Each structure stands twice: as structure tokens, then as C-alpha cells.
Amino acid sequence: MKVELKGLSAGYDGEKVLNDVNLNIEGGFVGVLGPNGSGKTTLLRVISGILKPMSGMVRINGVDIHKANRKTSSRLVTMVSQDFTPMYEYRVIEVVKMAFASGSIFPSRDEDEKALAALQSLGIKDLSGRFFSELSGGEKRMVMLARALAQESKVILVDELELHLDPAHKKWISEMLKRTAESGRTVIAVFHDIQLASAYANRFVGILNGKVIFDEKDLKTSDLEKLYLSSFREVDGVVLPWY
Numbered sequence: 001m002k003v004e005l006k007g008l009s010a011g012y013d014g015e016k017v018l019n020d021v022n023l024n025i026e027g028g029f030v031g032v033l034g035p036n037g038s039g040k041t042t043l044l045r046v047i048s049g050i051l052k053p054m055s056g057m058v059r060i061n062g063v064d065i066h067k068a069n070r071k072t073s074s075r076l077v078t079m080v081s082q083d084f085t086p087m088y089e090y091r092v093i094e095v096v097k098m099a100f101a102s103g104s105i106f107p108s109r110d111e112d113e114k115a116l117a118a119l120q121s122l123g124i125k126d127l128s129g130r131f132f133s134e135l136s137g138g139e140k141r142m143v144m145l146a147r148a149l150a151q152e153s154k155v156i157l158v159d160e161l162e163l164h165l166d167p168a169h170k171k172w173i174s175e176m177l178k179r180t181a182e183s184g185r186t187v188i189a190v191f192h193d194i195q196l197a198s199a200y201a202n203r204f205v206g207i208l209n210g211k212v213i214f215d216e217k218d219l220k221t222s223d224l225e226k227l228y229l230s231s232f233r234e235v236d237g238v239v240l241p242w243y
Contacts, residue, residue: 001076001154001186002026003047007056010046011210016054017042019210029181030188031201035228039210040190041081044157047188048079060155078153080144080161086132092119092143093128099151118150119143122176138165145173149180156180158189162196174200194224198239 003025011017017039034040045051047058049065058065060076068076078099086095096115119125124142127135132143141161148156158177162170170193178200181187191197197204198219206214206227214223219239221232231242 001061001184002059003155003186003188004059005047005056006059008046008053008058009055010042010051010053012042017210018046018207020056021207021210021212023205023212023215025186025188025203027181027184027186028203029178029201030186030203030205031197032188032190032205032207033194033197033224033227034207038207040207041159042210043207044079044081044159044188044190047155048077048157049073050079074151074153076153077155077157078148078151079157079159080141080148081159084140084144090132091128092124092130092132092135095132095143096128096147096150099147114150115146118146121149122146123172138169141165142169142173145176153185155186155188158187160190160192163192170196194219195238195240 005021005023008021009016009019021043032040032043042051046053047065049068052066063072063076065073065077093112093115096118097111100111116125116128119128122142122145124139124146127139127143132140135143145161161173165173174196177187177189189201202217204214204216204219205212206223208227213226216223221234221239224232224239232239233242
């Protein structure tokens, strides 16, 4: 599944956050890196179709995502963010089944099975009957990932899903995203944790001040130093910040 960005500029209230971004992504697990405020989340929001670009375009498999109807766009791309807050009390199984809302107005008989299978794939089927509002931050993120998997979109966008999680949950989610990419979907994930990105992603895009400053298959200390304006060292094959 090809994601193509051409001359993309976007922002809020007339102020640009992204400026003339050009990217071609076809499959794999892409880690997006950059300091706070660099435009990483804005990039995902534009690719998802949530935020309209000021100029340029986003095509997914040749389809202009900002001109596609909801049914088409949901089959192409879905975004897993940290800020999902339902207006009403929903159980976890109901949140996951929201993945099917843009399909038919008539629920299919296998929606429960698909939703439970997505939860099971993440090892959280036991949460299906609990209220979403009662879950921990980590559990909520796992549920949102399950919803994205149930939707079966070809492109999955992930916004710092690992933030504030313990090491075991970070590893588990990253492994699941890697397996998802290996199954044929395209995964584009914003990472706060550089080491985690390095361990699981197979392509790295660095964004600084709204511009792509590197697009590589391997993380280089020189690229990271330009990106974060800080020192890095490679220790036993692992790139680490050097304070």
C-alpha cells in the first residue's frame, strides 16, 4: 500500500506546522522521530484525512484521501491516537466495534467475533466487558490499537502509543505493530522512545521545524544529532543519547 505526500504544507489557524513535505512510503514499519512541536502529530493527522492540507496532497494507493468518502478512507487508513475520549460510557467491545461504523448501517453478524479476535490478538480479550473509562492509560491504548486492527485498514497511523507505558507494554505493542507491518499493512508510528523505534521500525523519518531532514533505513548518530541538537553515541550497536 503506497502512501504518497507531495508538496504537503499544513497547520492551524493559518500558521504552517508542516512545510513542503515530500514522502513516498510503500509498506513496512516507519518510525517518525523529532523534537516536541516539530510537526509529527500534524503529519499523521493530514495523512489520516482529519486535517486538510494548506497545499499539496496525500494519496494512498492513488486515492486522494481528502477527497475520498468516509467508507473509502476507513478502508485505506486509520489513526490510533492518545486522546480518544468517548462522550458516553462504552464497554471495550463496543469501542472496538466502532471500527465497523463506517461500513454498513446494518451491523453484520460477525462483528462481535472480529472485535473479540482483535482483542485476543493483543492478549486483552478479558477487558471486553469492562467500561473503557475504567481502564488504565496503557489498557486504553491497547484497546484503540485493537480497534484499528479490527478495522482492517491498509495503513495504520500511530501517535506515540508507547508514551508513559512500562517497558513490558512498550515491547508488546511494538512487537504487535511490527507483526502488523509484516502481514502486509503499512504502519507509520510517531515515537518518543528512540531506542524502541530503532529496535522495531525498518525505516526512519526525521522531522524538524515542519520539514523532513532525513529518511533512512538505518538510524545514524549524525542524523539524530541534527534532529535533536544533542549528542548521541552508538554503544554495542544501540544508538543512545549522550548527556
